[in-house]
Amino acid sequence: AQTVTQSQPEMSVQEAETVTLSCTYDTSESDYYLxxxxxxxxRQMILVIRQEAYKQQNATENRFSVNFQxxxxxxSLKISDSQLGDAAMYFCAYLxxxxxxxxxxxxTELSVKP
Amino acid sequence: DAMVIQNPRYQVTQFGKPVxxxxxQTLNHNVMYWYQQKSSQAPKLLFHYxxxxxxxxxxxxxxxxxxxxxxxxxxxDIRSPGLGDAAMYLCATSxDGGYEQFxxxxxxxTVL
Numbered sequence: 001a002q003t004v005t006q007s008q009p010e011m012s013v014q015e016a017e018t019v020t021l022s023c024t025y026d027t028s029e030s031d032y033y034l035x036x037x038x039x040x041x042x043r044q045m046i047l048v049i050r051q052e053a054y055k056q057q058n059a060t061e062n063r064f065s066v067n068f069q070x071x072x073x074x075x076s077l078k079i080s081d082s083q084l085g086d087a088a089m090y091f092c093a094y095l096x097x098x099x100x101x102x103x104x105x106x107x108t109e110l111s112v113k114p
Numbered sequence: 115d116a117m118v119i120q121n122p123r124y125q126v127t128q129f130g131k132p133v134x135x136x137x138x139q140t141l142n143h144n145v146m147y148w149y150q151q152k153s154s155q156a157p158k159l160l161f162h163y164x165x166x167x168x169x170x171x172x173x174x175x176x177x178x179x180x181x182x183x184x185x186x187x188x189x190x191d192i193r194s195p196g197l198g199d200a201a202m203y204l205c206a207t208s209x210d211g212g213y214e215q216f217x218x219x220x221x222x223x224t225v226l
Binding site for chain 2: 047
């Protein structure tokens with residue numbers, strides 16, 4: 001069965017600094033998608049960044065980038081120039097087939113210190 | 115703006131009293147999902163509709179049912195809520211099960 005593991009329940013970063021959130025996953029599939037979702041307190045979940053497994057190039061979205069290591073089954077999220085608005089719960093998620101379900105990790109709660 | 119709407123945002127029910135949660139979407143997506151998210155936990159898929167086809171997760175309790183009368187609306191029915199069903203319920207949509215799911219704001223269910 002596919003699993004997603006986030007080993008950091010909580011992380012903290014100073015405003016304007018860089019932070020990396022870790023995620024590992026387990027699958028026997030070769031074609032899948034990986035995502036980072038952000039869930040601010042009492043607000044809805046939004047997609048931060050996605051990575052297709054067949055793409056070797058790491059995805060980037062403005063201040064957010066990933067380090068995708070397919071062989072190691074690792075998918076970390078780097079947030080550069082952290083802002084107060086980045087404070088949220090971050091979920092790593094795996095989608096193993098079209099129309100299928102997202103499998104989420106346990107989440108990492110990120111706090112940003114001014 | 116196209117969006118996923120959930121009503122109500124907060125729902126309080128009594129132990130054993132049936133409750134229905136509502137989700138609507140203006141994205142015209144053909145796939146709709148219901149997730150349960152308990153406090154400080156990851157969302158867990160309960161079931162999803164791919165068009166009119168209902169797909170139930172193996173470990174979803176029989177107490178939970180869903181209806182999708184049309185493309186835009188989907189309902190989550192909890193027949194006899196127990197204390198353990200208190201959670202945030204998230205609705206999400208996608209186009210053809212494509213790689214991005216759009217989430218609603220959730221309904222927080224309290225069971226007294």
